[in-house]
Every structure is written in C-alpha cells, then in structure tokens.
Amino acid sequence: MLAGLLFAVQETDDRPERLTATLPFGGVTLIEYQARLLIEAGAGQIIVLVARLTPELLGAVSRIGRRGVTVDAVRHIAEAAGKLHPLARVLVLADGLITTERVVATLAGEGGDALLVVPQTDAGPVFERLGGAQAWAGVARLDPRRFADAARLPADYDAQSTLLRVAEQARATHVMLPTEALAHGHGIERDRVALERRGRAVLAAIVSDRxxxxxxxxxxxxxxxxxxxxxxxxxxxxxxxxxxxxxxxxxxxxxxxxxxxxxxxxxxxxxxxxxxxxxxxxxxxxxxxxxxxxxxxxxxxxxxxxxxxxxxxxxxxxxxxxxxxxxxxxxxxxxxxxxxxxxxxxxxxxxxxxxxxxxxxxxxxxxxxxxxxxxxxxxxxxxxxxxxxxxxx
Structure with a gap:
C-alpha cells in the first residue's frame, strides 16, 4: 500500500506565527493541495507531522479526511512509525513544497528508498543539500524502516532533515528531477508572496498538462x-x-x-x-x-x-x-x-x-x-x- 507523509512544522518568513502548510494555494491551503497530490498518486493513508495544531491546520486536516483517506496528526517520527504498515511505501513531501502530479508520480511506483534530487546550481535557498553537488528536490519514497531508524535519534533533531539523512545512509537511489519541472513552478517556499508567484506557474502547468x-x-x-x-x-x-x-x-x-x-x-x-x-x-x-x-x-x-x-x-x-x-x-x-x-x-x-x-x-x-x-x-x-x-x- 502507499502512504504519505506531510510536514506542518516550518513557519512563514513574513508571518512567524503562521505555518507555511496553512498558506492559501489554489483556493485551498498548501497542505491540502499536497494531500491531493498524494491521493491522486494512490495514497490511502496520510500522516501529518506537526509542531503545533493551529485552528487553520485543524481545519485543513479535517477537510483532507473528507476525501476518503485515513489522516493522522503526529508530533514525532516515532509516532509516525507506529502508524505505518510494515509493507507500506511512504511518499514524503517536504514542508512548503509546490509541485505537480506528474512530479509526484515519478516516485509513486514500486521500489526501494529513493530521493528526488536536483543539481545544487539549480536548487533554491531552502533546498536541503546532499552529497555529490546535489540537493533534495522535496519528494522521497521511503521504507517504513527508515522511520524506525530516525526515531532512535534524539527527538530534538529536525524531523525532515533526520529522515533525509537516514535515507542517505541507507543508500537511497537518487532520481533526477525532470528538467521542465523547475520552469513549471516546482520549488519550496516559506513566503506568502513567493508562494503565490510560484503557484501561478504550477497552475499553468496543471492546465497545460493535458x-x-x-x-x-x-x-x-x-x-x-x-x-x-x-x-x-x-x-x-x-x-x-x-x-x-x-x-x-x-x-x-x-x-x-x-x-x-x-x-x-x-x-x-x-x-x-x-x-x-x-x-x-x-x-x-x-x-x-x-x-x-x-x-x-x-x-x-x-x-x-x-x-x-x-x-x-x-x-x-x-x-x-x-x-x-x-x-x-x-x-x-x-x-x-x-x-x-x-x-x-x-x-x-x-x-x-x-x-x-x-x-x-x-x-x-x-x-x-x-x-x-x-x-x-x-x-x-x-x-x-x-x-x-x-x-x-
């Protein structure tokens, strides 16, 4: 089965009291849009790793649940590990990721640990750097065992970075981001204005991808x-x-x-x-x-x-x-x-x-x-x- 993991941890750059995941995007919140991408990829379970449950986030999680999938909000990787089936494949989307269904589908199939990557020269400022002059492009396919491995590390580590490093240590396959994806708006943003600008590019890609x-x-x-x-x-x-x-x-x-x-x-x-x-x-x-x-x-x-x-x-x-x-x-x-x-x-x-x-x-x-x-x-x-x-x- 396919499960999905979303993050609602990072705050926006311009309004520190608001989570990036709850910024408006395409008529909904960003995390709802991400959840839709996971559901269209075939996910039947979605786990949301949260730092704090704001009213906006609670409303978004409730609306995601109405789409017929199981939604669990957790605070730690160990909790997420306990919610996952041992045979599941887990699609992970980065906090603040904006992308399209086609990009997510790149890693939605069968296979072992894999990270979607981009050359560092093309990476945005908030992309996490990897070895080999590459950066994580915000999408990963992980085995549930990676969550158990990450749960054994100190709890005060950043959850997203921890999962990424554990996957790297497990020699996850690197899959290059399609060259046209960046031009179509793929990226990670934590600023409302930048998110709106990038959202227009993604919207254009969605309606053109017919x-x-x-x-x-x-x-x-x-x-x-x-x-x-x-x-x-x-x-x-x-x-x-x-x-x-x-x-x-x-x-x-x-x-x-x-x-x-x-x-x-x-x-x-x-x-x-x-x-x-x-x-x-x-x-x-x-x-x-x-x-x-x-x-x-x-x-x-x-x-x-x-x-x-x-x-x-x-x-x-x-x-x-x-x-x-x-x-x-x-x-x-x-x-x-x-x-x-x-x-x-x-x-x-x-x-x-x-x-x-x-x-x-x-x-x-x-x-x-x-x-x-x-x-x-x-x-x-x-x-x-x-x-x-x-x-x-």
Whole structure:
C-alpha cells in the first residue's frame, strides 16, 4: 500500500506565527493541495507531522479526511512509525513544497528508498543539500524502516532533515528531477508572496498538462489567463458551474429554435466555461461540482449536435442530418468510454473538439458536412482507442 507523509512544522518568513502548510494555494491551503497530490498518486493513508495544531491546520486536516483517506496528526517520527504498515511505501513531501502530479508520480511506483534530487546550481535557498553537488528536490519514497531508524535519534533533531539523512545512509537511489519541472513552478517556499508567484506557474502547468490537443491549445491558454484571477477573487466553483450551464443551455435553446450558428457559439462558450469551472473545482476539492461540470461538458455538445441534426433534417425534408448527428453522438460516446485520460494520444478527439468542427462548418452553411467530418474524426479516435486497449490486454 502507499502512504504519505506531510510536514506542518516550518513557519512563514513574513508571518512567524503562521505555518507555511496553512498558506492559501489554489483556493485551498498548501497542505491540502499536497494531500491531493498524494491521493491522486494512490495514497490511502496520510500522516501529518506537526509542531503545533493551529485552528487553520485543524481545519485543513479535517477537510483532507473528507476525501476518503485515513489522516493522522503526529508530533514525532516515532509516532509516525507506529502508524505505518510494515509493507507500506511512504511518499514524503517536504514542508512548503509546490509541485505537480506528474512530479509526484515519478516516485509513486514500486521500489526501494529513493530521493528526488536536483543539481545544487539549480536548487533554491531552502533546498536541503546532499552529497555529490546535489540537493533534495522535496519528494522521497521511503521504507517504513527508515522511520524506525530516525526515531532512535534524539527527538530534538529536525524531523525532515533526520529522515533525509537516514535515507542517505541507507543508500537511497537518487532520481533526477525532470528538467521542465523547475520552469513549471516546482520549488519550496516559506513566503506568502513567493508562494503565490510560484503557484501561478504550477497552475499553468496543471492546465497545460493535458493529453488532448483541444485542452492544450484551447482550454489551457484560456485557463492560464482567467483561473488565477478567479482564484484570487474567490469565485465559487458552483457559481462558475451555473454560469457555464446557463450559457450552454442558452445555446441549446437557440439551436432548437433554428438559430444554429449563434446557438452553437453559445454552446461552445458554455463548454469552455464548464471546463474552466471543473479545473477550479478540482483545485478546491469540490469533487461533486467538478464531476457535474465534466458531465455537462459532454452533454452540451451531444445535445447541440442532436438539435442541429433535427433542425437541419426538418429544413431538408429528410432524416439524413439527424441520422448523422445520432451517429456522431454514439461514436463519440463510445470513444470517450474507450479512451480514458491516461491512455489518450494528443490527436484524439473530445466532445468540445467535435462541437468546434460542427460550429465552424455550420457558420459556413455546411452543417451536414460538419457533422459528417466530426463523426469521421470520432470514429478514428474510437478505432485508435480500441487498438491501444487491445495492445494492453
């Protein structure tokens, strides 16, 4: 099993009475964001090593526990050692670490003791130095025995440094930090302003780290421009979901009434707002709202295609357009089911991408051609997804 260890010990540089772990980050606290990274990596247990339990930290620990994992707050390494299963793998994140899911996944797999490292020339001022002109990059995978070893050392030693030195003595493997991670905001901060600045880089990396071309080329640039302001101003995820849903619904009504191009533009805009809202809700640990927006992002393009097919068939006096629209929705739904995010290739289609093709063709007065092209694109995506699943079977 995979467990995680987080630290809430260091105080901020600008406000000594506040813990770095409780600084705001992405609409939550930094330690909640770190816990989310561990949970996404597969951790079923999270241990928080604390110096003191502040009201902000108690609230954060309580919210982490609502995500379906076991959360224990301890004051000493010996207590942490007693909470761990002997066969567990423990992912350790440094106090004040800001990083992305991809970096944490580097050490989330099977294996022995390992430390994520970076050359000293690239290390920040609070990175802990190791031998060989390297520094610890803030992520480690440790055997539970390292905690027992560290617990035998004097209790007044710094817990994080102690675990790091024990791992070094056990000849932990050094894994180099991916070269692009530092540019994407990876680092350790104990200052609120610096944390906010680095957080923007991490947020940009999160929204850009998508596999499909549509998310990378359309959604990600828009998210980099809008999400930081939405987070700073405290926009609620539910509010964004309602705005996106209303815009999408307006578009569907317009398509159904025969205003095809205008309606498709509104439907497409609604999908973009729902995609932004889903990312925002994910950052704020609002899984139900996030799930609802992702479902909405699939439903709006499907209904828009069906309404357009019905309207076009009514004008042409045959059912050809409606049949093509139904085929598009069916094939696209199967492709979505057959191609989960972790398996997707960059060129594969998605519901908003199909809607974009249909919208452009409809604006050129070729709605049937647009739906046919989108259906062919969905069919190619489905075929590629099936072949990829067959190779993995």
């Amino acid at each position: 596999r499909g071309w549509f998310d990378r080329r359309v959604v990600a640039p828009l998210a980099r421009w809008t999400l930081p302001a939405m987070i700073d101003r405290g926009w609620p995820g539910l509010g964004v979901a309602m705005i996106g849903g209303l815009i999408g619904l307006t578009g569907l009504v317009a398509v159904a009434l025969g205003w095809s191009t205008t309606g498709l533009v509104f439907a497409f805009a609604g999908c973009l707002v729902l995609a932004l809202g889903a990312t925002l809700s994910g950052l704020r640990d609002e899984p139900r709202i996030e799930r609802a927006q992702r479902v909405g992002g699939l439903a709006v393009p499907a209904l828009a295609a069906l309404f357009l097919g019905a309207a076009t068939s009514g004008m042409a006096g045959n059912v050809a357009a409606l049949a093509v629209a139904a085929a598009l929705v069916t094939i696209a739904a199967l492709a979505e089911r057959a191609g989960p995010e972790r398996l997707r290739r960059w060129w594969w289609g998605s519901a908003p991408a199909y809607l974009l093709l249909v919208m452009v063709a409809t604006a050129a007065h070729w709605p049937l051609v647009g739906m046919a092209i989108a259906a062919a694109y969905a069919a190619a995506t489905l075929a590629a997804a099936i072949e990829r699943l067959r190779r993995q079977a």
